[in-house]
Amino acid sequence: MKTFKEISLTMVCLVLGIIVAWQFRSVKYNQVLAQYEKKNVSEIIDELLMEKSNNDKLKVRLQELQQEVDAFKNDQTGDQNRLNALEKSVLEARIMAGLETVKGTGIVVAIEPGGFKTIEDRHIEELLNELKATDAQALCVNDERIVATSEIRNAGDYIMINGRQLVPP
Incomplete structure (x- = not known):
C-alpha cells in the first residue's frame, strides 16, 4: 500500500510539474504578444520609415558595388587586350630570332658557280x-x-x- 501512495504521489507531482511548465510558457508567449500590442501606430510607422531608409541606403550601396564590378570587368578586358598584344609581340620576336618555325610563300634563289670559280x-x-x-x-x-x-x-x-x-x- 505504501508503494501505491508513493507512485500516486510521484504521478501527481509529475503532472503538476508539466502543468506549471506549460503555464509558464504560455505566460511568456502572452508577454511577447502584449509587448507588440502596446506599441502604438506611430511607433510602428517610425520603424517602417527607418527600415525603408535603411533599404534605400542598401540599394545605393548595391549600385556603387555594381559600378565597381563593371569597372573591374572593363579593366580586366583591358588587361586581356594588353596580354594579347604582349603575346603577339613575343611571338614576333621569337620568329625574328629564329626560335619559331615559319611557313608561307617565299622565293628560292639558286646560286651556281660559273666557270672555274667556286662559291665562297x-x-x-x-x-x-x-x-x-x-x-x-x-x-x-x-x-x-x-x-x-x-x-x-x-x-x-x-x-x-x-x-x-x-x-x-
Whole structure:
C-alpha cells in the first residue's frame, strides 16, 4: 500500500510539474504578444520609415558595388587586350630570332658557280645582306635558318653556316 501512495504521489507531482511548465510558457508567449500590442501606430510607422531608409541606403550601396564590378570587368578586358598584344609581340620576336618555325610563300634563289670559280662565304653573305636590305624575313640557306647571330665561314672546300657544313656545288 505504501508503494501505491508513493507512485500516486510521484504521478501527481509529475503532472503538476508539466502543468506549471506549460503555464509558464504560455505566460511568456502572452508577454511577447502584449509587448507588440502596446506599441502604438506611430511607433510602428517610425520603424517602417527607418527600415525603408535603411533599404534605400542598401540599394545605393548595391549600385556603387555594381559600378565597381563593371569597372573591374572593363579593366580586366583591358588587361586581356594588353596580354594579347604582349603575346603577339613575343611571338614576333621569337620568329625574328629564329626560335619559331615559319611557313608561307617565299622565293628560292639558286646560286651556281660559273666557270672555274667556286662559291665562297662572302658571296652568300652579300646576297643575304641584299635580301635583308629589301626587308626580307625568315631567311634560310639549305634549310639552315639565318638570324642576327648566324655565322657564315669558309672551312676548306665547304662553307659552315651556324656550325653546319654545307658542301658547295
